[in-house]
Amino acid sequence: MQCRAYLVADEKTRTAAVVDARFDWAPRILDALSREGLTLKYAIDTHTHADHLSGSERLRNLTSCKVVMSGATRSKVADTLARDDDEFELGGQSIRFLHTPGHTPDSMCVLAGNALLTGDTLFIGGSARTDFMGGSAASLFDSFRRLEALGGEIEIHPGHDYNGKHVSTIAEELRSNAAFRERDKAALVARLDVPGPLPNNMAEMLAFNTRAGLAESSIVQPREVNSLGVPGRDFTVVDVRYADEFAAGRMEGAYALPLPEVSLRVHELEKLKRPLLFVCKAGVRATIAMMAARKAGLNECLLLEGGMESWAAAKLPMTSDNGAPRVIAPAATGPSAACAAGGCAAPTVSAHSWSDWII
Numbered sequence: 610m611q612c613r614a615y616l617v618a619d620e621k622t623r624t625a626a627v628v629d630a631r632f633d634w635a636p637r638i639l640d641a642l643s644r645e646g647l648t649l650k651y652a653i654d655t656h657t658h659a660d661h662l663s664g665s666e667r668l669r670n671l672t673s674c675k676v677v678m679s680g681a682t683r684s685k686v687a688d689t690l691a692r693d694d695d696e697f698e699l700g701g702q703s704i705r706f707l708h709t710p711g712h713t714p715d716s717m718c719v720l721a722g723n724a725l726l727t728g729d730t731l732f733i734g735g736s737a738r739t740d741f742m743g744g745s746a747a748s749l750f751d752s753f754r755r756l757e758a759l760g761g762e763i764e765i766h767p768g769h770d771y772n773g774k775h776v777s778t779i780a781e782e783l784r785s786n787a788a789f790r791e792r793d794k795a796a797l798v799a800r801l802d803v804p805g806p807l808p809n810n811m812a813e814m815l816a817f818n819t820r821a822g823l824a825e826s827s828i829v830q831p832r833e834v835n836s837l838g839v840p841g842r843d844f845t846v847v848d849v850r851y852a853d854e855f856a857a858g859r860m861e862g863a864y865a866l867p868l869p870e871v872s873l874r875v876h877e878l879e880k881l882k883r884p885l886l887f888v889c890k891a892g893v894r895a896t897i898a899m900m901a902a903r904k905a906g907l908n909e910c911l912l913l914e915g916g917m918e919s920w921a922a923a924k925l926p927m928t929s930d931n932g933a934p935r936v937i938a939p940a941a942t943g944p945s946a947a948c949a950a951g952g953c954a955a956p957t958v959s960a961h962s963w964s965d966w967i968i
């Protein structure tokens with residue numbers, strides 16, 4: 610499962626909106642904006658995400674854009690709430706918001722030209738899960754009919770890629786998508802009303818995504834770490850990866866505290882030299898651990914941008930238990946359900962116009 614984010618731009622005014630940006634993708638999105646000469650006006654979340662850290666607040670910190678979410682959200686991060694059928698100006702164009710509850714009460718789709726960004730409401734060949742976070746299969750059925758009424762030629766661009774397809778149409782989904790084409794509301798409810806496993810780290814993800822609070826000054830680039838001094842003496846590297854990842858390659862003097870153990874062992878951090886620099890493979894687990902430490906009352910917490918992947922890419926020194934140090938992927942932790950944790954592939958970025966998308 611891969612998360613998908615989209616960048617919508619008005620070619621003439623070079624004004625842009627980003628939809629469902631992940632926190633760890635913010636640097637790449639900024640690069641794309643810079644390369645294309647775009648000014649970010651809106652960072653839009655189609656719903657309160659439970660399976661990844663939203664990058665909207667960070668993009669606001671970095672660009673002064675407005676964060677847009679549904680008027681039904683409980684998130685404290687949004688600057689602007691979109692009501693059903695609201696149209697927001699983007700250069701000479703407008704983007705339209707459709708409130709499509711079902712996956713969550715605050716789910717919405719974004720219509721830009723002929724393209725419908727469906728978030729987690731409608732996937733290609735599948736549908737949102739509705740068994741948690743206040744989801745409702747009956748509401749999703751009604752939302753499907755709303756999308757159907759837009760017309761068969763409308764393109765579908767979903768918030769996750771479950772089968773390698775990136776774009777479809779309303780007409781194609783009506784032909785081939787068993788959930789979307791279901792005409793019996795009770796049958797759809799029966800199909801979807803099955804509890805599944807919750808996304809990994811869901812409570813932490815929700816806490817992060819619904820409350821603003823990670824200042825840019827808390828984020829350290831790999832080449833800035835040197836300015837913190839000597840690890841262990843002037844600061845502490847807290848590496849929250851699994852033991853096999855830690856053994857394969859780490860920063861000198863790093864303190865091992867795997868993310869699943871943070872809540873049980875957070876008291877250990879109180880004795881360590883501050884600031885605490887949280888590190889993982891790419892930045893997601895470290896962000897969760899850092900927020901947990903802050904919640905436990907620990908101050909002076911920092912995050913390494915891009916994790917050990919960025920550290921290694923910058924050719925900075927590493928050590929290991931055996932052999933040449935390297936960054937390895939964590940072992941699989943079990944099957945992922947729809948909207949479960951995963952999807953760590955980076956977005957690729959390409960040139961775009963009004964109807965093209967950075968994915």
Ligand SMILES: [Fe+2]
Pocket residue numbers: 656657658659660712729948
């Ligand atoms: Fe979702």
